[in-house]
Amino acid sequence: MKPTVHDIAAHAGVSLATVDRVLNRRPGVSISTREKVDRAVSELGFVRDVGAANLAKGRVYPLTFIIPSNDNSFMRGLRHALDEAKASSVLERTAIRLVDVPAFDAVALARALDEAVADAPAGIAFVAVDAPDVLAAAERVVAQGIPLVTLVSDLSGAARDHYAGIDNAAAGRTAASLLGRFLGGQAGKVAVLAGSMLVRDHRERCDAFSDAMVRNFPKAQLLPVLEGRDDPGTVEQIIGALFADHADIVGIYSLGAGNRGLVRALEGVAEDKRPVVIAHELTETTRAALQSGLIDAVLNQDAGHEVRSAIRVLKAKADGLPVIAAQERIRIDIFLKDNLP
Amino acid sequence: MKPTVHDIAAHAGVSLATVDRVLNRRPGVSISTREKVDRAVSELGFVRDVGAANLAKGRVYPLTFIIPSNDNSFMRGLRHALDEAKASSVLERTAIRLVDVPAFDAVALARALDEAVADAPAGIAFVAVDAPDVLAAAERVVAQGIPLVTLVSDLSGAARDHYAGIDNAAAGRTAASLLGRFLGGQAGKVAVLAGSMLVRDHRERCDAFSDAMVRNFPKAQLLPVLEGRDDPGTVEQIIGALFADHADIVGIYSLGAGNRGLVRALEGVAEDKRPVVIAHELTETTRAALQSGLIDAVLNQDAGHEVRSAIRVLKAKADGLPVIAAQERIRIDIFLKDNLP
DNA sequence: CTGTTAGCGCGTTCAT
DNA sequence: ATGAACGCGCTAACAG
Numbered sequence: 001m002k003p004t005v006h007d008i009a010a011h012a013g014v015s016l017a018t019v020d021r022v023l024n025r026r027p028g029v030s031i032s033t034r035e036k037v038d039r040a041v042s043e044l045g046f047v048r049d050v051g052a053a054n055l056a057k058g059r060v061y062p063l064t065f066i067i068p069s070n071d072n073s074f075m076r077g078l079r080h081a082l083d084e085a086k087a088s089s090v091l092e093r094t095a096i097r098l099v100d101v102p103a104f105d106a107v108a109l110a111r112a113l114d115e116a117v118a119d120a121p122a123g124i125a126f127v128a129v130d131a132p133d134v135l136a137a138a139e140r141v142v143a144q145g146i147p148l149v150t151l152v153s154d155l156s157g158a159a160r161d162h163y164a165g166i167d168n169a170a171a172g173r174t175a176a177s178l179l180g181r182f183l184g185g186q187a188g189k190v191a192v193l194a195g196s197m198l199v200r201d202h203r204e205r206c207d208a209f210s211d212a213m214v215r216n217f218p219k220a221q222l223l224p225v226l227e228g229r230d231d232p233g234t235v236e237q238i239i240g241a242l243f244a245d246h247a248d249i250v251g252i253y254s255l256g257a258g259n260r261g262l263v264r265a266l267e268g269v270a271e272d273k274r275p276v277v278i279a280h281e282l283t284e285t286t287r288a289a290l291q292s293g294l295i296d297a298v299l300n301q302d303a304g305h306e307v308r309s310a311i312r313v314l315k316a317k318a319d320g321l322p323v324i325a326a327q328e329r330i331r332i333d334i335f336l337k338d339n340l341p
Numbered sequence: 342m343k344p345t346v347h348d349i350a351a352h353a354g355v356s357l358a359t360v361d362r363v364l365n366r367r368p369g370v371s372i373s374t375r376e377k378v379d380r381a382v383s384e385l386g387f388v389r390d391v392g393a394a395n396l397a398k399g400r401v402y403p404l405t406f407i408i409p410s411n412d413n414s415f416m417r418g419l420r421h422a423l424d425e426a427k428a429s430s431v432l433e434r435t436a437i438r439l440v441d442v443p444a445f446d447a448v449a450l451a452r453a454l455d456e457a458v459a460d461a462p463a464g465i466a467f468v469a470v471d472a473p474d475v476l477a478a479a480e481r482v483v484a485q486g487i488p489l490v491t492l493v494s495d496l497s498g499a500a501r502d503h504y505a506g507i508d509n510a511a512a513g514r515t516a517a518s519l520l521g522r523f524l525g526g527q528a529g530k531v532a533v534l535a536g537s538m539l540v541r542d543h544r545e546r547c548d549a550f551s552d553a554m555v556r557n558f559p560k561a562q563l564l565p566v567l568e569g570r571d572d573p574g575t576v577e578q579i580i581g582a583l584f585a586d587h588a589d590i591v592g593i594y595s596l597g598a599g600n601r602g603l604v605r606a607l608e609g610v611a612e613d614k615r616p617v618v619i620a621h622e623l624t625e626t627t628r629a630a631l632q633s634g635l636i637d638a639v640l641n642q643d644a645g646h647e648v649r650s651a652i653r654v655l656k657a658k659a660d661g662l663p664v665i666a667a668q669e670r671i672r673i674d675i676f677l678k679d680n681l682p
Numbered sequence: 683c684t685g686t687t688a689g690c691g692c693g694t695t696c697a698t
Numbered sequence: 699a700t701g702a703a704c705g706c707g708c709t710a711a712c713a714g
Contacts, residue, residue, distance in 0.1 A: 002431055006691080014701085016701080018699085018700060050432070052396050052692050052706090055392060055396060055690095055693095056693040057692080058693095058705095058706060090388055091388065174680045177678070181525075182522050183525075184522075184523075184524075184526060185525060327645075331672075331682070332680050336515055337518070338514035338518050339508075339511045341670060345706090345708085347707080357686090357687095357709090358684070358687095359684060361708070361710080365709085369683060371684090390706090390707055390708070393690090393708050393709090396708075396709090397690055397708040399690060399691095399709095
């Protein structure tokens with residue numbers, strides 16, 4: 001049978017309270033009894049029952065999620081995932097608070113982080129804007145001993161405990177391989193459409209994609225990066241202009257959001273002149289475009305997985321428990337029209 | 342504050358024991374008091390604390406996993422995943438028992454199912470062989486009220502509570518799209534290498550692949566299906582013969598195991614004559630082949646996810662809890678050399 | 683049929 | 699510095 005605190009107490013010849021003090025690294029225990037207890041713990045192979053502990057503590061984990069108030073499908077999906085997490089928060093003993101901040105606004109994000117700290121939550125998760133202000137605020141959070149997790153987009157400088165998101169360089173390389181191979185050696189111009197080069201995930205995807213294209217598919221001619229601000233209207237206009245300026249666009253890599261605009265622009269292109277298109281995030285728009293053949297492949301990150309992973313990590317960090325990195329890796333889903341869920 | 346059994350008891354004007362009886366649908370409660378309790382539950386929005394319940398019950402979930410004693414990389418991975426699940430079984434309150442059966446042996450599998458029932462576990466998971474004997478045995482399991490989950494390969498006839506595995510038809514279609522598009526309109530012969538047409542997952546992949554190729558890539562000439570029995574030696578011989586017989590093999594879809602043999606055969610082909618190759622399951626062999634360019638894409642199912650999902654589902658079913666299907670969907674991972682984990 | 687009571691494994695006063 | 703005792707939310711004898 002699994003050893004309990006009682007067994008430890010008996011084996012060490014002390015009381016339950018003392019065992020508890022040692023287990024939770026609280027003061028008021030002589031160094032010698034501490035050692036006795038530690039020995040008993042390792043000899044009996046004791047592992048504390050987290051469920052029982054939480055029950056006794058009546059512990060809930062107040063968690064703050066800071067999300068850009070961007071209105072694209074992906075962010076809506078993220079919100080939806082957070083709503084689901086909230087729905088099951090009673091069972092999970094979490095109390096999730098959602099804070100909105102303007103998109104791509106480093107100052108606002110930094111302020112939001114500072115304000116979140118004031119509530120002294122058990123953990124904070126946020127979609128990072130990769131800027132010095134944010135980094136400084138993140139360091140303040142960590143200095144307060146509050147577990148901090150970046151979500152979807154990471155922060156340079158390691159001022160966080162964990163990153164719950166995909167490997168964006170790998171995503172960029174993968175997009176390049178798919179695009180290049182789907183082209184089948186065909187020469188022509190390839191356009192890259194980003195949201196903003198101010199966010200690290202977009203930058204990483206873009207760099208990795210460009211590198212891989214140049215290296216592996218030299219016949220493709222890379223055009224300068226376009227920035228659509230993740231906004232459908234802007235994107236439609238930009239891509240419309242692109243087709244007007246260049247007759248021989250054979251490929252497009254859309255690494256940000258706002259694909260509704262991209263699809264509208266693509267619909268205006270004659271069927272036999274349509275480029276190979278790789279986009280990010282499976283939404284209603286990209287799903288329909290995959291099925292109709294306007295988009296050839298979609299790289300996706302599962303917002304639900306990211307949210308749940310962030311919660312798991314935050315809770316674990318709050319308890320001082322280790323995180324099994326391999327199990328928290330967020331995978332890049334590749335969707336063709338054939339394997340849509 | 343979250344309502345507890347005490348609140349329910351007070352609200353309904355009954356005792357704790359009665360509330361417990363109603364909550365756990367146990368007999369010995371008059372219909373009228375039952376209704377009172379039910380009303381209190383829904384009025385107060387009571388949700389039972391599973392952790393506390395398990396603590397009180399001291400409940401552990403004895404789970405039986407029936408696995409074919411096949412020695413390929415994938416099955417070894419599955420075993421490894423089960424070992425990991427065993428390692429954390431103390432915390433998860435599970436007691437996992439592993440039962441080996443000869444591969445592809447319907448009679449042995451049926452017997453193993455019957456024997457598993459004798460232990461009255463909280464749930465059973467097994468890799469199905471799609472045969473009448475097995476179906477009958479599965480029905481006996483379900484008749485005993487024991488939750489039953491198929492793992493990796495499903496059973497026709499719906500005599501199970503859940504299937505923890507990928508959509509194999511989607512996998513076949515995806516392989517066809519990747520192969521066809523990587524071919525870039527190039528004509529030539531395409532070979533399909535299966536393990537055995539007697540298992541449902543292989544059959545489904547094969548059928549879906551053939552259908553999609555014929556429909557979408559008519560220039561490719563499909564060769565008759567080869568059966569390598571998931572054995573590297575056999576596979577090497579068969580593929581060697583294939584290349585000897587046909588000079589213009591442009592693509593191979595390996596939908597089973599034994600890829601060590603496939604890779605060895607491919608190494609003997611001149612670099613400029615190598616076909617596009619799509620294979621299943623990320624193993625040391627396929628990973629190395631992806632990196633060296635011998636294999637172009639790998640479709641993978643994550644054995645760890647499948648095992649953990651099976652456990653979650655079995656526990657939920659054992660508790661009479663609903664299963665969120667979308668959250669238990671096992672995804673088809675697509676790996677190129679660029680997005681290897 | 684219904685209620686009382688004693689734990690499950692752990693954390694936490696309040697004494698000593 | 700240490701220990702006794704109670705309670706978290708729920709289940710399970712054991713009485714009535």
